[in-house]
Amino acid sequence: MTLQTLPSGNPEAHAPASVESITQLVHGFYGDVRQDQLLGPVFEKALHGQWDAHLQRLVDFWSTVALGTRSFKGDVFGKHMALEGVTPAHFAAWVGLWQQHTSRLLAPEVAHDLQVAAHGIARNLFRGYFGSDPAFVPPRSEHVGHGGH
Template sequence: MNHEDDKQTLDSDSVTALVHNFYTDVRADPVLAPVFDEAIGAHWPEHLERMVQFWSAVALGEHGFKGDVFGKHMALDGVTPEHFTLWLGLWKKHTEALFHPEIARALQYMAHNIARNLFRGFFGHFPQGNLAADPAAASAG
């Protein structure tokens, strides 16, 4: 059986599946979960809905997401470079599991650009190297 045949096209349903599967792993991660749980608390259903809207806007060009992504993230406490590396690693895992390589790479590129800008907001500089590939590079500089 060719597993490439199981890969999804990029549409509303696949974005929803990606977001829900991804955040299931985020919530189970011992490093990421505390930061997310502190920020989101009991509002996970609403957060997931907003993240589907956000990624639908970013990946599909859909309208409907309104929000201050940068400001919301800058209000978080306890964020470290490792959080970015872990988040991007999980995103890579889930995009590669669901999508053909070219779609997965495009989604990873989008996430990496978002992460770089948020990283700069938290730490005052862009990360050195690839955040998802080298945890040590994320904290350098």
Template sequence: MYSELNRASITTLVGDFYTDIRRDSVLQPIFDRAIGANWEPHLERMVDFWCSVMLSSGEFKGNVFRKHMALQGIEMEHFRHWLGLFETHVRRLFEPAVADEFLVVARRIAASLQYGYFGRLDAA
């Protein structure tokens, strides 16, 4: 379990999490359509994203909302499933206070995207 939040620990989180995504029957098809064979650049971008968010590194440049709004076939279940997997990984890898910080951000991002797709939040 990591007590320190840094690029190395975030890289482990991203790698482990997306390994599970790629095996997941619910999320794998969505990600395969969006990413195709470009997993390495995506993983690097996700490390930059989480470093920017959690460490204020400023490494990530891009519009998360616009990129995700271009995806087709997104359902509320995808958000629940993504958040569940993400929570499993952050709670396994990080001390509770750090995991909680990750989850605040992840839930905020999910809420924003849910509003974009559906005009509402998931009631579950």
């Protein structure tokens, strides 16, 4: 799997939260999701070639989460509950890939906040599918050291 993010030596790496950095994050992350052997087929089946529109909705969603833009309106839980073939492994793969992309692209505090949000979303969806808490461990909600990223 190839991460489509900025190299760590790039001066734009570890960007602050902005519509531009969220757009880059979403497009890079879902570029890798599409290529992932586990995640790709679930997304391709659900989106039926409607990736451009979905990517814009995802940019709106994550901009709302990160920036408070209120540009997203929708039913995240209901839409995801309609997906077929989702297993616990899909959640672990999605969360792991999200963590890699956010850590490589965004400033540590922004990455951490988006990781906490993603874990919360994944935990709620996991409960909806399987009726229990997931095995993956969410990042702590308090700030932690981010050395070595």
